[in-house]
Amino acid sequence: MERIAIYGKGGVGKSVVATNLSARFAQLGRKVLHVGCDPKHDSAVRLTNGEGNILTVLEVLADDPNPTSTDGILHEGRLGIHCCEAGGPEPGLGCGGRGVARTLEFLDEMNVIGSGGYEVVMFDVLGDVVCGGFAAPLRQGFAEKVFIVISEEPMALFAANNISKAIHVYHPNGVVLGGFVASLKSPDADRSVLDRFAAALSTRVLAFIPRDPLITCAERARKTVVEYAPDSASSKAFAALADEIASIDPASVPLPTPLGDEAFF
């Protein structure tokens, strides 16, 4: 079973990467569970059958705190993908990661991952602050291979450095940093800066996802780009990335070597 977590700064491009990877694995015939773990709750919806905004786990549990089935929580989306969206509490009220923590608790209670027959489990997780619920996917039995989405913006690199520090904390659970996925904000961004940053952290950039207008078109058509435009540059990059991810042996991945904070000021 591939147990993947996509982390990164808010807005850097995690959900585009995570939903396209889930769709790609499903196209290859894998049974996929996709879990949205960002209070922005707009990940799983990109894989659903025009349901629009699916209810988050926090919303469902507000009405029924002790559900006895996965109905209303797990949704079957396109390509046979099973999805759920954690949700987040209202800002200012309780832990921002509470939706993620409660969702993973529920998946554990219902033994969804253990008994669901999934071949790929994909967590799409906000990584601005790696604490509370946002660190929950790194605990035992959830994510194994973490991939951090970066861009050329300094704040995206600072967040990647912080997430790499968290990898150390959860390493005893078998969590590894599989690598970075670069999602460039500008077509003329300097890729060598990102390669050097990855090397400094003892990892590498596995893929550069080009800025692709077809991703915006796909979004409007409520599809992932690998479904909407399979021959596009970005779809080919996602297909290659999926193969790369599957070929990573966690046992041979070194620990990352995050930089001191001063490196960013």
Next chain:
Amino acid sequence: MERIAIYGKGGVGKSVVATNLSARFAQLGRKVLHVGCDPKHDSAVRLTNGEGNILTVLEVLADDPNPTSTDGILHEGRLGIHCCEAGGPEPGLGCGGRGVARTLEFLDEMNVIGSGGYEVVMFDVLGDVVCGGFAAPLRQGFAEKVFIVISEEPMALFAANNISKAIHVYHPNGVVLGGFVASLKSPDADRSVLDRFAAALSTRVLAFIPRDPLITCAERARKTVVEYAPDSASSKAFAALADEIASIDPASVPLPTPLGDEAFF
């Protein structure tokens, strides 16, 4: 006493705004307390006398959990400004806002705000997730006037919307949303989009801080731009903003009207 909090998405430009406002108020003769509340801990250092990286409150308390004075925690910086930097726990270990929570606890215990004779208290706070320690400056006795730094980027607006929701939660403490401060990432960003966004939330953009290369020069010279280049476009914008902030009567500020999350997808 002006009790101000500068909130906004990570990297949007809060510390540039907050340190320049603190420096401007000090230039006008006010006694200022400047509190850095971002785990990135790079705010107060911009106002210090070349001390380089000042110790964060969390670091000091790690050695001495029950200090009996403000030594080592409050620093006198340039222009007579008193500053401290909250710090943050290591990612993956404990609440991301723990440094902020512990710092405000300390300020309370030592009655720093009540007895320090300050005329301006400035909190520079990370606003990606408004929870735990990051919401602490909105509690009784800390911030009164909140200003949210926005840019033309959608994620900065989504964060501003979330922070506006948190204003509702803490409104009973007398917290008000004074307005937005626009820090444009691109010189040809569409300002009218930001004015319309502010109007939709029942607030307004108080200032547009232009992208100014002198801000980068000032940073390298370890000064704020209002000290380094007082006649620059951005320095004039900060001076006008400081006057605008001082003229706001909290009792006459309406509650913001945040949009539903769907407005951002």
